[in-house]
Amino acid sequence: xxxxxxxxxxxxxxxxxxxxxxxxxxxxxxxxxxxxxxxxxxxxxxxxxxxxxxxxxxxxxxxxxxxxxxxxxxxxxxxxxxxxxxxxxxxxxxxxxxxxxxxxxxxxxxxxxxxxxxxxxxxxxxxxxxxxxxxxxxxxxxxxxxxxxxxxxxxxxxxxxxxxxxxxxxxxxxxxxxxxxxxxxxxxxxxxxxxxxxxxxxxxxxxxxxxxxxxxxxxxxxxxxxxxxxxxxxxxxxxxxxxxxxxxxxxxxxxxxxxxxxxxxxxxxxxxxxxxxxxxxxxxxxxxxxxxxxxxxxxxxxxxxxxxxxxxxxxxxxxxxxxxxxxxxxxxxxxxxxxxxxxxxxxxxxxxxxxxxxxxxxxxxxxxxxxxxxxxxxxxxxxxxxxxxxxxxxxxxx
Numbered sequence: 001x002x003x004x005x006x007x008x009x010x011x012x013x014x015x016x017x018x019x020x021x022x023x024x025x026x027x028x029x030x031x032x033x034x035x036x037x038x039x040x041x042x043x044x045x046x047x048x049x050x051x052x053x054x055x056x057x058x059x060x061x062x063x064x065x066x067x068x069x070x071x072x073x074x075x076x077x078x079x080x081x082x083x084x085x086x087x088x089x090x091x092x093x094x095x096x097x098x099x100x101x102x103x104x105x106x107x108x109x110x111x112x113x114x115x116x117x118x119x120x121x122x123x124x125x126x127x128x129x130x131x132x133x134x135x136x137x138x139x140x141x142x143x144x145x146x147x148x149x150x151x152x153x154x155x156x157x158x159x160x161x162x163x164x165x166x167x168x169x170x171x172x173x174x175x176x177x178x179x180x181x182x183x184x185x186x187x188x189x190x191x192x193x194x195x196x197x198x199x200x201x202x203x204x205x206x207x208x209x210x211x212x213x214x215x216x217x218x219x220x221x222x223x224x225x226x227x228x229x230x231x232x233x234x235x236x237x238x239x240x241x242x243x244x245x246x247x248x249x250x251x252x253x254x255x256x257x258x259x260x261x262x263x264x265x266x267x268x269x270x271x272x273x274x275x276x277x278x279x280x281x282x283x284x285x286x287x288x289x290x291x292x293x294x295x296x297x298x299x300x301x302x303x304x305x306x307x308x309x310x311x312x313x314x315x316x317x318x319x320x321x322x323x324x325x326x327x328x329x330x331x332x333x334x335x336x337x338x339x340x341x342x343x344x345x346x347x348x349x350x351x352x353x354x355x356x357x358x359x360x361x362x363x364x365x366x367x368x369x370x371x372x373x374x375x376x377x378x379x380x381x382x383x384x385x386x387x388x389x390x391x392x393x394x395x396x397x398x
Contacts, residue, residue, distance in 0.1 A: 001052040003218040009046040009082030014039030043243040053216040057233030065243035074109045110179030112192040118163045125159040131182040149177045169200035187219045252280040273356035281386040282371045291340035295332035318376045322346040
């Protein structure tokens with residue numbers, strides 16, 4: 001489901017933006033347009049679709065317009081032209097009146113900036129519930145949500161502390177908690193970790209991923225750091241120096257199939273081993289069995305798909321193990337009613353593992369391995385051959 005759709009968005013700074021459009025149509029550069037008209041083209045024909053529940057990363061070098069874009073989304077800046085459609089009702093944010101905008105910012109959007117922006121005279125709990133106060137929530141509701149959100153960001157026990165008692169990383173967690181407390185549909189994060197020390201920054205990235213696995217918020221994350229982008233984003237939009245989106249795709253798509261020389265140069269130093277997730281090479285199983293199946297039926301199912309083995313799952317599709325045709329033939333010969341007692345334990349790979357994590361396991365196993373999620377739900381299988389193909393720079397068009 002699409003949570004936010006941006007169409008034909010332009011942001012031109014200056015007293016007469018219309019002067020810039022004829023030159024944009026001629027594909028003139030930002031510098032040339034400014035010299036001829038005095039107008040600054042910050043964003044040029046942006047078209048993006050952000051899915052519900054995903055971390056969507058917008059990245060680019062300094063001056064590319066990425067922070068301008070996030071401010072256009074909640075109308076802190078009003079774009080020159082375009083549409084920003086919100087939610088299933090497809091309300092155009094650019095047509096919202098002043099009162100509607102206030103409500104949107106209070107309830108639909110949460111925002112986390114690079115600077116924490118906490119109120120120094122208020123406790124951590126009081127800072128976190130600040131947005132709820134503005135909404136007019138009851139004291140009981142504010143306390144309940146505030147404490148729950150503080151716990152979610154790993155700061156339980158610090159509710160009554162003051163901001164000057166916390167480290168930089170902890171303060172940024174408070175900023176995140178404050179944004180989450182109003183239970184927004186969309187969380188806008190504008191380079192929120194860039195001012196933190198490297199180790200704290202990594203910890204905050206992990207914390208955000210942990211929170212996202214539980215809350216599944218729609219997050220638009222702005223960064224200039226490619227390592228951060230590939231770590232956090234399921235999909236990434238890359239802006240070039242002209243404020244143009246030059247590629248949108250998964251981390252793997254961008255690394256393996258860069259859209260142009262700008263993107264190719266941008267990602268050339270990224271280590272694919274440590275970035276590409278096993279998800280990318282996971283393929284669907286031809287056949288999956290359940291433990292209650294009769295051995296004869298299971299044999300027929302494997303033979304129909306020309307398979308010599310199958311993974312076995314329970315009623316919730318959680319992996320139980322592996323079984324081969326030989327195992328099934330033996331169970332059938334022994335007159336077993338089900339295949340349950342013939343299931344063999346097998347190693348598996350979690351879908352968020354990187355190729356670097358998975359390759360040694362695939363090499364030593366000498367066979368394909370099942371891929372599971374954190375709850376051991378079977379998602380498919382991965383092979384050593386597919387890993388090597390990707391690391392060589394090839395796609396997976398087999």
